[in-house]
Amino acid sequence: MTIAVTKVRVEDKLYQNRYLVDSGRPHIIVRPHDKPSANLLALTYVCPAKCYELNDKGQVEITADGCMECGTCRILCEKGGDIEWNYPRGGFGVLFKFG
Amino acid sequence: MIEQFDAIVVGAGMSGNAAAYTLASQGLKVLQLERGEYPGSKNVQGAIMYANMLEKIIPDFRDDAPLERHLVEQRLWVMDDTSHTGIHYRSDDFNEAKPNRYTIIRAQFDKWFSRKVREAGATVLCETTATELVRDGNGKVIGVRTDRAGGVVFANVVVLAEGVSGLLGTRAGLREMPKPETVAIAVKEMHFLPEEVIGQRFGVKGDEGCVIEAVGTISRSMAGLGFLYTNKESISLGIGCLVSDFAATMESPSALLDAMKNHPSIRPLIAGSEVKEYAAHLIPEGGYRAIPQLFGDGWVIVGDAAQLNNAIHREGSNLAMTSGRVAAEAIIKVKSRNGPMTKANLALYKTMLDDSFVIKDLKKYKDMPALLHTNSSNFFDSYPRLMSHAAQTFMRVDGTPKIEKEKNTTAAFINARSRWGLVSDAVRLALAWR
Numbered sequence: 225m226t227i228a229v230t231k232v233r234v235e236d237k238l239y240q241n242r243y244l245v246d247s248g249r250p251h252i253i254v255r256p257h258d259k260p261s262a263n264l265l266a267l268t269y270v271c272p273a274k275c276y277e278l279n280d281k282g283q284v285e286i287t288a289d290g291c292m293e294c295g296t297c298r299i300l301c302e303k304g305g306d307i308e309w310n311y312p313r314g315g316f317g318v319l320f321k322f323g
Numbered sequence: 324m325i326e327q328f329d330a331i332v333v334g335a336g337m338s339g340n341a342a343a344y345t346l347a348s349q350g351l352k353v354l355q356l357e358r359g360e361y362p363g364s365k366n367v368q369g370a371i372m373y374a375n376m377l378e379k380i381i382p383d384f385r386d387d388a389p390l391e392r393h394l395v396e397q398r399l400w401v402m403d404d405t406s407h408t409g410i411h412y413r414s415d416d417f418n419e420a421k422p423n424r425y426t427i428i429r430a431q432f433d434k435w436f437s438r439k440v441r442e443a444g445a446t447v448l449c450e451t452t453a454t455e456l457v458r459d460g461n462g463k464v465i466g467v468r469t470d471r472a473g474g475v476v477f478a479n480v481v482v483l484a485e486g487v488s489g490l491l492g493t494r495a496g497l498r499e500m501p502k503p504e505t506v507a508i509a510v511k512e513m514h515f516l517p518e519e520v521i522g523q524r525f526g527v528k529g530d531e532g533c534v535i536e537a538v539g540t541i542s543r544s545m546a547g548l549g550f551l552y553t554n555k556e557s558i559s560l561g562i563g564c565l566v567s568d569f570a571a572t573m574e575s576p577s578a579l580l581d582a583m584k585n586h587p588s589i590r591p592l593i594a595g596s597e598v599k600e601y602a603a604h605l606i607p608e609g610g611y612r613a614i615p616q617l618f619g620d621g622w623v624i625v626g627d628a629a630q631l632n633n634a635i636h637r638e639g640s641n642l643a644m645t646s647g648r649v650a651a652e653a654i655i656k657v658k659s660r661n662g663p664m665t666k667a668n669l670a671l672y673k674t675m676l677d678d679s680f681v682i683k684d685l686k687k688y689k690d691m692p693a694l695l696h697t698n699s700s701n702f703f704d705s706y707p708r709l710m711s712h713a714a715q716t717f718m719r720v721d722g723t724p725k726i727e728k729e730k731n732t733t734a735a736f737i738n739a740r741s742r743w744g745l746v747s748d749a750v751r752l753a754l755a756w757r
């Protein structure tokens with residue numbers, strides 16, 4: 225049994241989840257940019273799966289493998305054109321056992 | 324050969340299943356599309372399920388639905404960093420033959436509901452994402468495109484039950500994208516513990532359940548709510564705050580959840596548990612003012628996709644089930660008088676929904692979302708702190724005369740928010756509640 229109250233890294237939390245990754249077909253794409261918009265930058269904190277990260281050039285990159293398809297990034301960044309957002313193909317992506 | 328259905332339902336969540344079941348059980352030819360591997364595999368809920376609204380669809384659901392615990396106690400906790408002030412309501416009346424509220428686990432519940440939909444005669448196609456609405460030359464919706472090869476399917480009417488972040492309705496311009504200030508992002512973990520341990524910690528026996536809703540400093544000045552719901556052998560624990568507040572504060576939802584779990588009032592309740600899942604989902608919080616156009620030529624929209632969610636009472640699944648059922652009943656009525664599925668005829672759905680608790684409840688709280696949003700640091704930080712402090716001052720016996728304690732407490736409230744601020748918050752809250 226694990227003690228739940230210690231601080232757990234998001235990566236370790238996602239490890240509990242089931243995913244069927246559609247290799248080579250990411251469902252979310254960050255548009256190329258020089259400097260991220262405020263909302264895009266916020267996603268490096270606000271994405272609950274920590275999919276968004278800053279690279280060493282100060283640009284925001286996404287690795288969507290652990291994405292829980294919540295749509296937060298879409299709400300914040302689709303309209304402004306920072307990202308292109310889709311659901312994974314049918315059957316792929318996160319598979320909640322409990323939900 | 325082109326197959327033509329009476330209705331296509333997009334989504335197999337609460338609203339889609341209610342709609343598909345109602346339509347199919349009246350003999351309509353129904354196709355339901357679900358992008359998940361199985362119904363429920365994409366869905367997240369607290370989750371409290373309200374029996375009355377399901378009973379109206381499947382009266383004998385208690386015979387075989389996967390239900391966790393029926394609720395006999397509800398606690399509301401107002402928290403500061405080290406304490407909570409609580410209101411508890413518990414009644415043995417809730418131990419009735421047909422209990423009113425249950426906790427459920429959505430992945431299991433949705434699978435069960437979907438089986439009922441199939442038994443009623445609908446064709447359910449999982450692992451299929453609807454990608455686009457198909458319209459005729461006059462703009463009437465006549466079907467949907469899917470991500471399957473050659474995947475266009477046709478129907479007289481499309482029921483959009485695609486949930487809060489659905490793509491179809493927003494892309495087709497039938498509804499606006501939810502705004503960051505009208506949706507909350509919630510994160511949730513499943514903490515497993517033996518049944519007896521849960522019983523002991525929450526003071527319940529057998530299938531009885533207890534839920535805790537928590538507001539206060541756990542949301543770090545953001546408009547938000549934490550929850551702990553007891554299932555048979557697990558506790559659903561989560562917290563959600565407005566997306567706009569998260570973007571402004573750059574707080575991390577998962578760190579917020581970890582901090583909540585570490586709160587001295589919550590830590591002992593989950594100590595030693597095994598976490599088996601971490602999930603995230605949006606909740607529509609815009610209320611009445613965010614409801615989009617609900618019907619048009621060849622389409623209706625139900626559930627979270629239509630923002631039919633009562634954030635004040637944390638009810639969503641029941642509004643979803645009811646709107647799905649009502650939309651289906653309206654479609655059945657139009658069909659039974661051989662009417663085409665036009666905007667004019669489908670307006671019946673709106674008329675019928677206006678007459679139900681769904682719209683009446685949302686209308687009652689139409690000003691609440693804006694009030695809580697613009698005032699979140701008072702309602703979710705200052706007041707909870709003041710309340711905790713007042714309670715502690717009251718309980719600590721230290722020789723200070725009571726009259727002095729009361730004066731100090733009043734002064735603390737006024738210092739924090741000014742007399743005018745307090746009065747105006749109280750008045751605005753009362754007006755929004757009315």
Ligand SMILES: Cc1cc2nc3c(=O)[nH]c(=O)nc-3n(C[C@H](O)[C@H](O)[C@H](O)COP(=O)(O)OP(=O)(O)OC[C@H]3O[C@@H](n4cnc5c(N)ncnc54)[C@H](O)[C@@H]3O)c2cc1C
Pocket residue numbers: 311333334335336337338339340356357358359362363365366367368369370371372373451452453454484485486487489490491509510511561563604605606625626627628632637638639640641643
């Ligand atoms: C953390 C949390 C706690 C909650 N707690 C409660 C609670 O305790 N009580 C309560 O009553 N409500 C609660 N709610 C709200 C409740 O979950 C929702 O109101 C309810 O699930 C809405 O049902 P729906 O059918 O409209 O949408 P959903 O249940 O979200 O279903 C939408 C379905 O459509 C599918 N879909 C979407 N797009 C497509 C597509 N293009 N093609 C095919 N399929 C698609 C999805 O996979 C999904 O199955 C909670 C919500 C959250 C997030």
Ligand code: SF4
Pocket residue numbers: 252270271272273274275276288290291292293294295296297298603
């Ligand atoms: S959908 Fe949610 S989990 Fe996925 S990348 Fe966007 S914010 Fe992160």
